[in-house]
Amino acid sequence: MRYSEQRETVFQILKETQSHPSADWVYDKVKSILPLVSLGTVYRNLGELEDLGVIKSFSMKGAIRYDGNVADHSHFICRKCNLMMDFQPKDISTSLHNGLPKNFIAESMEIQISGLCDNCKTHSKKRN
Amino acid sequence: MRYSEQRETVFQILKETQSHPSADWVYDKVKSILPLVSLGTVYRNLGELEDLGVIKSFSMKGAIRYDGNVADHSHFICRKCNLMMDFQPKDISTSLHNGLPKNFIAESMEIQISGLCDNCKTHSKKRN
DNA sequence: ATATAAATAGGAATCATTCCTGATTATATT
DNA sequence: AATATAATCAGGAATGATTCCTATTTATAT
Ligand SMILES: [Mn+2]
Ligand SMILES: [Mn+2]
Ligand SMILES: [Zn+2]
Ligand SMILES: [Zn+2]
Numbered sequence: 001m002r003y004s005e006q007r008e009t010v011f012q013i014l015k016e017t018q019s020h021p022s023a024d025w026v027y028d029k030v031k032s033i034l035p036l037v038s039l040g041t042v043y044r045n046l047g048e049l050e051d052l053g054v055i056k057s058f059s060m061k062g063a064i065r066y067d068g069n070v071a072d073h074s075h076f077i078c079r080k081c082n083l084m085m086d087f088q089p090k091d092i093s094t095s096l097h098n099g100l101p102k103n104f105i106a107e108s109m110e111i112q113i114s115g116l117c118d119n120c121k122t123h124s125k126k127r128n
Numbered sequence: 129m130r131y132s133e134q135r136e137t138v139f140q141i142l143k144e145t146q147s148h149p150s151a152d153w154v155y156d157k158v159k160s161i162l163p164l165v166s167l168g169t170v171y172r173n174l175g176e177l178e179d180l181g182v183i184k185s186f187s188m189k190g191a192i193r194y195d196g197n198v199a200d201h202s203h204f205i206c207r208k209c210n211l212m213m214d215f216q217p218k219d220i221s222t223s224l225h226n227g228l229p230k231n232f233i234a235e236s237m238e239i240q241i242s243g244l245c246d247n248c249k250t251h252s253k254k255r256n
Numbered sequence: 257a258t259a260t261a262a263a264t265a266g267g268a269a270t271c272a273t274t275c276c277t278g279a280t281t282a283t284a285t286t
Numbered sequence: 287a288a289t290a291t292a293a294t295c296a297g298g299a300a301t302g303a304t305t306c307c308t309a310t311t312t313a314t315a316t
Contacts, residue, residue, distance in 0.1 A: 002282055002293050023273080038296045043273065045294095059187045062304075063272065076229045090227035092220070099218040100241065101204045107243035113228065115235035130262050130313055151304080166265045171304065173263095190273075191303065 007045040009033050014055050014068035020084040022063050074110055078117035135173040137161050142183050142196035148212040150191050202238055206245035
């Protein structure tokens, strides 16, 4: 795989944010550094970085969101503003061995907690 | 909310399957009963049923999938064929109180295990 | 039976994502 | 340093899922 400034920039942006952004958000950020970058290039590089295993993605509310944190972790998701925050549940992987479906090979686990974030539990307007 | 045969049919189809189908799959099923139904009607009724709280939805691999099982449960997802199977992890809700993010109101939890289903671990072709 | 608002069918519009193509560029080789 | 070549790119068209629109139909209250 050949080096490209576009791919490197996409990767750095993803590593530096905790916000689990969409491709479009990444696109805007890249544009502020490389104004001529195209959205297709951002998508292609996000896909390539995911194939390399250095970023992750998941779809949420009809849009793909990307995560530069590839370590095992879980997410808290605010149902109002869609904030997505990492957290590390303790003592889960050990206790989860109970109740797993039979004959399936489990490769990864994600726990998603949905609810209201700190902002949204006190304010009614969308903040994020 | 007025009764409609279309909504009732959508609801019954979702209650009777365990497959976590897409809107399009539901559309095909409804058509076999009400041949003139439109895809827009299926989407609208799926949304209304979700608002009522009698079905759930989540997006997966860029498409919305619907679930007629509104009881708390988790999913095993095959990364090869996208099979989505309910399971009930035991002893999770109690142990999960450790490690939750601060100041967030947790309303629901879902555990997703990804891996290979029984078919896919032995065959290479897509079955589902 | 009639009135009325809710729901529908069919199709257009939208939006995220992927695909395509001719131009550019990183990198290896001379 | 110049050249060759395949990878990558920019820009835009195509796709596919979902939502939106509107004239028509229909459930239901009176
Ligand atoms: Mn994360
Ligand atoms: Mn389910
Ligand atoms: Zn929030
Ligand atoms: Zn499978």
